[in-house]
Amino acid sequence: MKTYILTRILLAIPMILIILTIIFFVLRILPGNPVMALLGPKAPPEVVKAMEHQMGLDKPIIVQYGDYLGSILKGDFGVSAYTGVTVIQELMQKFPATLELTIFAMTIAVFIGIFFGTYGAYHFGRTLDIAARVYSIFVYSFPVFWFGIMLQLIFGVWLHWLPVSGRSSPFMIPNHIYTGLYVIDSILNLEWPVLVDTLYHLILPSVTLGVVISSIFVRMVRSNVILSLSSQYVVAARARGAKEKKVIFKHALKNAMAPILTIMGLEFALLLGGAVLTEVTFSWPGIGSYLVTRITYRDFPAIQGAIVFFAMFVAIVSILVDIANAWLDPRVRY
Amino acid sequence: MMALLEIKNLSIDYLTRNGTVKAVDDISFSVEARDSIGLVGESGCGKSTTGTAILGLLPPNARVSGSILFKGRDLLKISNEELRKVRGKDISMIFQDPMTSLDPIMRIRDHFFELLRAHYPKMDENEMKKISSEALKSVGIEPSRLNNYPFEFSGGMRQRTMIALAIALQPSMLIADEPTTSLDVVIQEQILEVLRDLKKTKNMSMVLITHDLGVVAELVNKVVVMYAGHLAESGDVYSIYEKPLHPYTKALLESIPNVKLEDRELRYIPGSLPDLKNPPKGCRYWPRCPYVKDICKRETPPTVEVDGRKVKCWLYGGEINAGIDKTSSAVS
Known part of the structure; x- marks a missing residue:
């Protein structure tokens, strides 16, 4: 179980890395950048240049990507171009809501x-x-x-x-x-x-x-x-004289919960x-x-x-779902 | 004395999208206390439906008529709650497939506790443990295995657990629905041994539903042979084996493979079961019967008594003028 959870966490890392890479490059391929958004289309070119330099947007894209990975490893997720505060600070403030x-x-x-x-x-x-x-x-x-x-x-x-x-x-x-x-x-x-x-x-x-x-x-x-x-153990439970409520919730619903939980995690x-x-x-x-x-x-x-952050959230939830599954169904062994 | 279980004019229809399936048509038989009867017939003849109907466990699309008297009470007329109290305590049941009969995510112990709590809500845990341990011991399983889950048991152990559950409250009747069919021969023998043992030690009647005539001969003293929802023949096991009256019983007994027999070919009954949505007019066996007469195709044979046995065939006593069987026309 312990090794399983550890593997799952380790496997989540490449997944998050892939998402991070895709979103990083997609943002830079799409038109528009923070400087234009902040200063508007009529800003003088020198000002734009100075600001791009300040945000590091004039560096080669690979260097920018490396810088960003560094900030993730450092745990601050970079500095917001809009507020100048580290992104992790802002996220932690918004996350509880x-x-x-x-x-x-x-x-x-x-x-x-x-x-x-x-x-x-x-x-x-x-x-x-x-x-x-x-x-x-x-x-x-x-x-x-x-x-x-x-x-x-x-x-x-x-x-x-x-x-x-x-x-x-x-x-x-x-x-x-x-x-x-x-x-x-x-x-x-x-x-x-x-x-x-x-x-x-x-x-x-x-x-x-x-x-x-x-x-x-x-x-x-x-x-x-x-x-x-419709399974046999439900009929057998009834044949034992189990009350209908027990048959539905203890046998039918509890057995149905394992696949439900898995899908809930995906949802x-x-x-x-x-x-x-x-x-x-x-x-x-x-x-x-x-x-x-x-x-x-x-x-x-x-x-x-x-x-x-969302990707990490989804990864954590799916690990929790697996743990819940193991707890619910004694046959599940990791 | 009143019979322990008396089934009178029982008919069961399944309502399906493609029409009504007449699974059981006007059958009557009774089980005395300590009697064991075998309900015999090929797949689809209505024997399991009959057994399941006794405890009211048929699927919701089944329509049941007639009466099932248990100790004088009609199980078809009592309330659901009263019927629930009968299940597991007065009559219990074991099933064909032990692999799926136990809840996979419940410990063996909790299966017993569920049974005990359903009938004695105030029983304390020590008492419950004692009863469960004893029941499990009586089928040859260590009481320490109570903490196991069903997936930790073999097929034979699961079926023995089902039997232990069925007898834990000392019911007066056990319905065994093909208890050995899905097990291999060695395990079959084990289960039969357990059942034989129970018959001796507990004063329990048994309704054994099976297509295995060998099993029947070992365990029961009375046999009810069913064909396509009709009761073909019923009576004492020895006389039926010695001298079957109904052509179907005869054919069924002849088709038991015998290693000592000279003929190297398997015998079988030609043809197949009729479509129960649209059963043949008259006797349901006539399309496969070697003794078929004209009347068989026109009218349902009456149930007559021959040598203390009941048989539903025009070969016996039923004169052409005897008319249609009164009981069957009364129900339908």
Whole structure:
């Protein structure tokens, strides 16, 4: 197990290196560069030259690439062309917002997925199953941003129930930041109004993202539970007099979980993509909004940094999924 | 005295997309306490369907009619919760494929605990451990193996574990659905040994579903021969083996390979099972029957008693004028 995890981590390194290389060169092939974005098209050539020199953009591309690799190894991910602060500092500041959003969205998606998927499978071919299938196809076709805007319109603009943007109201930030996750920090500080405010702000973005992702989960859980419900050990458990609830959750769902977990891990990249759109729609100050803003400024180190960060996140999650799988299924040996 | 299990006019249909499959059509038989009966027939004759129906474990597309009386209670009429309490405690069942009958991600111990908790929610853990250990010991597996997972067991051990689970609560009846079919010959013998042993030591009735007439001869005292959902013949095992009445039983017994026999060719029954969506009119066996008469193709033979046995064939007692079997027309 230990060696397996170590190998997985070592294998993640070339993957991240490849992503990093691709994004590095793609950014430099695409038109536009940070200097032009900062100074505008009418800037005098001497100023442009001086600034390019300052950012190191006048060096040969291979040297720039080497410099960038060095900054990754150093751990600072380079210096932002836009703010002059190291990218890692900015990412660490934005990351908790993204993490909080994805955790809540994932929770909602998993809950809907397991509930609808399992009951749909159990009522195979009957009303509840058809409802679950219609739901998942319907929701799957929602563009994330469109669904977000609709929720903003209904619950924010028309009903005035929920805030439509940001992580918190003014002056409603936890007094002392421990983790950066406002929900946890406000609980640690015992600041209940802040907690309520944070949760209020979390509802719409996490429902948006969670519902859209849940469509895949519902289908996945449903088909896997249908499969395990038809296995012999389910019939045998019933023949033993096991209660129906136990048969469904302990035998059918638990056995279906292994493939579900694997796919969930793979879907995590999709979740992050959805997170970018959701963050922009709800002005959520996470890595997604950060990435989009910095793309408009052609802030190369920041864009590279955000993408490498996402790649690492996906790699870590897939390792965690493998560990969870081994814990769930005693037959799995690494 | 009332029979332990009495099946009366049982019919089972499967509703499928392509029509209704008449898997079991109006069969009746009974099992006395401590009786062992064999449900025999070729694949698809409805024997497993019948066995599975007793515990109400048929898939949702099955439609069951008739009655299954267990200790006088109709298992088809009681509530799901009452039926659940019967399963594993009064009647238990073992299955054909031991490789898939145990939950792969659950320890052997938890299979036992699940059974015990389902019927005695308040039982404490020591008591549960004691019962599980004893059950496992009685089928020749070390109690220390309770902590293992099914994948650490061989096929024969898994089937013995299934048997241990089935007998842990001392049920009055065990339904064994082809318990040896998917095992190799040596392991088959082991399992049969365990079953034989159980029959001797526990006062348990057994319904053995099999296509292996050799297995039947060893373990049971009564045989029910089924063909295409009909009950062809039922009666005492020795008289059936000695003098089969129904042409199908005769053909079935003749097709047992015998190493001592002079003829070097395998005997078999020509033709194949009829399509149960569209069974032949009259007797279902007539397309393969060497003694076929005109009436066989027109009318379902009645079930008649010959020498204390029941047989459903026009060769016996059924005069042409005898009319259609009353029981079968009453159900359908």
